[in-house]
Amino acid sequence: MTSTRSDAAARRALLLDAADAVFGEHGITAPLDLVVERAGVGRATLYRNFPDRASLVGAMLERTVKRLEDHLVELGDRDDAFFEVIDGMAARIVESPALADYWRAVDQDSPAISTARQHILQLMEPALLRAKAAGLCRQDMQLVDVSLISSMLGAALRGRTRAERAVLARRALQLLRPGLAEPAAGQ
Structure with missing residues (x-):
């Protein structure tokens, strides 16, 4: 059996x-x-x-959340885990553009999407708190900002090929990282 x-x-x-x-x-x-x-x-x-297609796509969402959870477990208590997960989000957009675009377009209040989003935020909260405590992340960063970051990274979907999406995602991360960092004293 x-x-x-x-x-x-x-x-x-x-x-x-x-x-x-x-x-x-x-x-x-x-x-x-x-x-x-x-x-x-x-x-x-x-x-x-x-x-049906909806159950297949739903299972893909569940697997994505599970992979995120596994990635966070693998990262352990690293102070930079929050940023590693953001890098992983960008990589997923590059590798799975249709699915990433689907998640952006679907009704965000649907039970499956809402549940997944809340679970992702719960998973990321300890990593965000560690990054803030270590001075790696701006203190006014809020957990709900993760959705905004995801949307910003989603701009990489404009790339028609994997290579174009990779360039756009890399550039988005270059622009986002300084904005997420704790400002230097006096700024």
């Missing part, structure tokens, strides 16, 4: 990876048959795991 469960989990992860790649290449409305083809599984496997 454990083998069956691990096989099912592996197929589910394969479908999520395939969806991420397909949506990144063809947009969030790409035919789900492309996801099935990329994953190398049958259509029934897709629909057994994800009855």
